Amino acid sequence: MPSAHPTYAGSMSAVPTVAELASCARVASRRLALLSRADKDAALRALADALDGATADIVAANAEDVARGRDNGMADGLVDRLTLTEDRVAAVAEALRDIAALPDPVGEIVRGSTLANGLQIRQVRVPMGVVGMIYEARPNVTVDAAGLGLKSGNAVILRGGSAAESTNRTLVDVMRGALESQGLPVDAMALLEGGREVVKELLTARGQVDLIIPRGGAGLIQTVVTESTVPVIETGVGNCHVYVDAAADLDKALAIALNSKTHRVGVCNAAENLLVHEALADQFLPRVLAALDGAGVVLHTDPAAGSAAEQAGIPHQLATEEDWDTEYLALEMAVAVVPDLDAALAHIQAHTSGHTEAIVTEDRAAARRFTTEVDAAAVMVNASTRFTDGGEFGFGAEIGISTQKLHARGPMALPELTTTKWIVEGDGQIR
Amino acid sequence: MPSAHPTYAGSMSAVPTVAELASCARVASRRLALLSRADKDAALRALADALDGATADIVAANAEDVARGRDNGMADGLVDRLTLTEDRVAAVAEALRDIAALPDPVGEIVRGSTLANGLQIRQVRVPMGVVGMIYEARPNVTVDAAGLGLKSGNAVILRGGSAAESTNRTLVDVMRGALESQGLPVDAMALLEGGREVVKELLTARGQVDLIIPRGGAGLIQTVVTESTVPVIETGVGNCHVYVDAAADLDKALAIALNSKTHRVGVCNAAENLLVHEALADQFLPRVLAALDGAGVVLHTDPAAGSAAEQAGIPHQLATEEDWDTEYLALEMAVAVVPDLDAALAHIQAHTSGHTEAIVTEDRAAARRFTTEVDAAAVMVNASTRFTDGGEFGFGAEIGISTQKLHARGPMALPELTTTKWIVEGDGQIR
CATH class of the missing domain: 3.40.309.10 (Aldehyde Dehydrogenase; Chain A, domain 2)
Known part of the structure; x- marks a missing residue:
């Protein structure tokens, strides 16, 4: 199984800081924003193939996490959510192919008009840029989030739970390797490692990170909501x-x-x-x-x-x-x-x-x-x-379920990972 | 000119706290959410008439603020933005009639489908609930925000600049009086008074307040963004x-x-x-x-x-x-x-x-x-x-210009003051 990350682009430390990760992710996001749907779908299928090819490595890395979890007295239900069998790795890879089959949200014209003065205005869907995901045990979220990010043209910074550390590292290494072999920026997806202090850094990287989505228990979500200066979409608590x-x-x-x-x-x-x-x-x-x-x-x-x-x-x-x-x-x-x-x-x-x-x-x-x-x-x-x-609901994918009212409410899929830009074309108009 | 607020609904203190204001605003917002377009438009026109009728009081209150500003050495440009003449009061009132003429965003069906299992799902535009506005000197924002809030079915908590204190108090008193005479909840709009500590309370009233929109200089916006746990839409800085x-x-x-x-x-x-x-x-x-x-x-x-x-x-x-x-x-x-x-x-x-x-x-x-x-x-x-x-852009109104990517980007009008709700109708479907 891979023992180290593929080289991060740019001049990064051995263990990259949040600022380094975010800066490399920003550079990658600019390239992602320009990719055609065909390029992104080909990349998603290459990622899926790479995961299939690395099944043994992934299952082995996961076994380490599971063994550590059991040693630490993890409840059976959590162990089950953490576990990746060969079949589950195949399902995780297949999910990327499903994402490839979905329509590309980027470039959709949401609305537009020609103004009385001849200006042509249109509101176009564009990627957010850099999206941070903070989540807990389930390692399939690592791949889902990376895949939905890629399809929507966003670079993603992934912060999984420590219980799935080895699994997540292997999954991300495999996917970054596949991006590299496709000639795409490897920093389109990166794993944020380190203690709670790096999470705090991520939550306050306003301007460097465009959006943070927490997925997990009420405690995790409350921490993110309270501490983040980056815009957050609150997900998941369902009473x-x-x-x-x-x-x-x-x-x-x-x-x-x-x-x-x-x-x-x-x-x-x-x-x-x-x-x-x-x-x-x-x-x-x-x-x-x-x-x-x-x-x-x-x-x-x-x-x-x-x-x-x-x-x-x-x-x-x-x-x-x-x-x-x-x-x-x-x-x-x-x-x-x-x-x-x-x-x-x-x-x-x-x-x-x-x-x-x-x-x-x-x-x-x-x-x-x-x-x-x-x-x-x-x-x-x-x-x-x-x-x-x-x-x-027929969205074909889900990045989480928003329980807040801003931006997205309810199940979130690809369009919810985008923002819009107004493009105004004129012929010399002034006010 | 009115010397005290019309009675606030419920059991409020003489100077209501943020929690009291937000709680009364929540109750009012539930009634606003059920109003028909016709009711809201009639109320907006009644508010406009009430402002017209109170022109002398408003100009007198504004003169106090202007005099205080001049005594404090306020720059001419700011004095001009603060000043309400009879003509400007007429324009402020007319803006409410313009809002009445705009389509109602509430109830719009954004998308929907019938699923394979027969479930009919539709995403419907609904009010946010309680919206906080934090802004600086221009008193016309007080009336615009109240009017756009009413039209979009939201209760608004208004926090204007201290420089416009007397003007804002009079404007809000007049509008609340008009709401009362229409049989509508007066707490649909309320002025938040007090020192910086009440702003801090507003910014952390997550769950009680659904959205905060700051309008003003970079310093104000930075404070709101950094301190707020309530979702924020950042507006306005334009380099x-x-x-x-x-x-x-x-x-x-x-x-x-x-x-x-x-x-x-x-x-x-x-x-x-x-x-x-x-x-x-x-x-x-x-x-x-x-x-x-x-x-x-x-x-x-x-x-x-x-x-x-x-x-x-x-x-x-x-x-x-x-x-x-x-x-x-x-x-x-x-x-x-x-x-x-x-x-x-x-x-x-x-x-x-x-x-x-x-x-x-x-x-x-x-x-x-x-x-x-x-x-x-x-x-x-x-x-x-x-x-x-x-x-x-032809929106007919503007509550601010968002420079962030979440929820709204660019000029914001009525739809941006709403969220959505999924309504799912079935006939006994289970999974």
Whole structure:
């Protein structure tokens, strides 16, 4: 397996500083911005081939990380997310080919017009420039972010979790080598190594870095948001609710509540809370609680839901105030009975993280109020919260799910990695 | 003139804190988000009528600020920007009627599709929620920001300069009174008063405030960018260049250089730098320098431009390194001779603030390289830098000119004050 980085361009130190990385990334980004779609797609396929060819090295490097993780007592779920098998390396490489098949966002004319004075103005999509990604254990993010960056014409500075250190180093080395063999700037992607102080440097490299996207737990995201002077897109925390309205189709409601909670628990678009209209307390609540319990879900109930569980002999515990604001990311769910739609809206307003909220109802007016009044990136009517996803939305890729309102909200893919530029063409016009 | 604020809604202190203002603004924003275009336009016209009706009070309050400014030795230019005459109050009110005539950005469907599984997804424009504006002397910004906020369904917290304190208080009182008489939430607009510590509170009210837009000098903007944990849109610093290419039409070049520099000097889209291709050093440079000198422009020249000025007997001084990075906002200009387009691009890359850059050329290839390679909000070919403006671009209004890449770049109007929400409608779909 490679033991050292391919040479960084320019005059870089053995372990490059943030300023050096950012400066080399800026130079690379200027070349990336001029590449045709054909060149970028060929490069993405070359990167994929290189990863395929280096599967043994990647799996070996990953085994080091996994062994270290186990020695340090890493939880099984995290070990699984960290692990790259041969099949998973193939999937990671294939994702780059999928990105190659997507349309190029760069150069799209967003809008334009000819002004009364004859000036022709158009707003054109262009790359951001240099994008920093700060993320945790999953090494596939390293390749996804590098690939989406390349396709959108951006240089990326990758800061993965220390748990995946060897894996990430090998993945980036392989991809940089493939860029070099394509005659492309290797500094289009670089791994930022070092302690927490280099992250702080990255977060304050305003002007050198155009955008930072954090992906990970609430703690990581909070640190980035608080410390960064570089513009940030906040992603990911999802304290999602499913509200079952009085006018719900109860079979749909049961399926949606179960799917939203249990389809995959460690993800931001999983539901953490179930709100049930009190008209359904006798008829539906015992049924949904039994189904959730049967799926292994620990139930945190308010007094009314607890009383229904009690009568049906379903294990449960009283929800604390913290439960309503907790993203369990586990087989746990907070359940409350609400007197009406207003109370459901007020509860969601008080506890939403602005990710995804769902209503189950056959009542048009209730659905309309819910979609209008809930303030979140995605609002579902009669659908699982799990659909808030770039792949499900048909974007073909996803760099993260924005829970903030600036620039991007909801699943982010290639266009969200671009900005725009106004090009104004005249014939000597003055004011 | 009103001596106190109309009562703030809810249980607010006599001088409301940031948290109280933001909380009342949030409540108001929820009502604003549901208003129809007709309701908002009627409110805007009512605000305009109320301002017209209070002209005497406004002019009197403004006279206090102007007198205090003069006592404190305020420069004439700033006094002029601070001053509201009866005509200017009429113009400020009329701007609200203009905003009423603009289309409503809220509710626009940006994109949407029906997925293979039958889910109907659509991305809909919705208000940001609560927007903070931090700005300096010009009191018309108070009314523009309040009006654009109302039209886009946002509550705004206004933090004007202390120099315009009495004027802003009167303007906001009058507008809040008009909102109240329309049955609308008065907290749709509020003035934040107090010392620097309340600004700090506003900048860290993440979650309570959705967006902060600073407008003013470089110092103000730097403070906001550095201290804010609320998402910020950086506006305004414009170190703009006009590059006269070897293939320029020299009459156009002369007119564009003069207009970009002298049409209005205290604004961000005025040019501060002139770059001239060396092929034009004998033929064009003396002519443009003479014209600039004739218009009263102090010339800061590099050695080559200085030598041309010397020979033509035109007053000039040697440019320092700082000159190339200085936004003069005055009748001053830095002038350099460049050997070719590459050198012009490199100079601009080194010194641009990312606002507006212009090339004058009849050479298609040069124009194409310039528009592709210059990294700025707006790139002009054969047109004055002064055209980077929401009004000129046909937006009908402008809340500021973004020089950052996230969310908005260039002139910002109503759509830039909104975010989007994904609405997903299904029939029981699960994953």
